[in-house]
Amino acid sequence: MSAMSHEFDLSQATMLPPAKPGPHPIPDAGALASQWDAVHEAAAAVGHLAQLSREDTDYSVQSLPLRAAELGGWHYEMVARGIDDLAAVMQPGLRALLALTADGRDTTAAALTLWREFHIARAAILSIAVQD
Known part of the structure; x- marks a missing residue:
């Protein structure tokens, strides 16, 4: 039995500089x-299909983009990625629910499941922007 060997030549590798310590510019929170x-509008539509009343969001939920931008760095990047991922789940889920509703089908159980998944994912995203 022969073992595979690998030769790694790092002579042409580009090394990234270390992250600069100290304050970083605050990212723009507008798009986020x-x-x-x-x-949240998609979640409200899903909640409506689940026969739930519209949710009142508190300040910690509303201020997430600003808090993430103020924290910056990996906090901001992870919150942005989490919101992208949540949007990627909500968009096709809502489309499917609306298509079923248009066919006259009851979507209450499926909508409630998606609504719960939204809240679990949102709680995880919110936990990223907690100051240490």
Whole structure:
């Protein structure tokens, strides 16, 4: 039995500089806030299909994009990625529910499941922007 060997030549590799310590510029929270609002509008539509009343969001939910931008760095990047991922789940889920509704089918159980998944994912995203 022969073992495979690999030769790694790092002579041509590009090394990234270390992250600069200290304050970083605050990222623009505008686009992040727009996407956060859009995800919540989709969740409101899903809640309606699940026969739930419209949710009142508290300040910690509303201020997430601003908090993430103020924290910056990996906090901001992870919140932005989390919101992208949540939007990627909500969009086709809502489309499917609306298609079923248009066919006259009852979507209450499926909508309630998607609504619960939204809240679980949102709680995870919110936990990223907690200051240490």
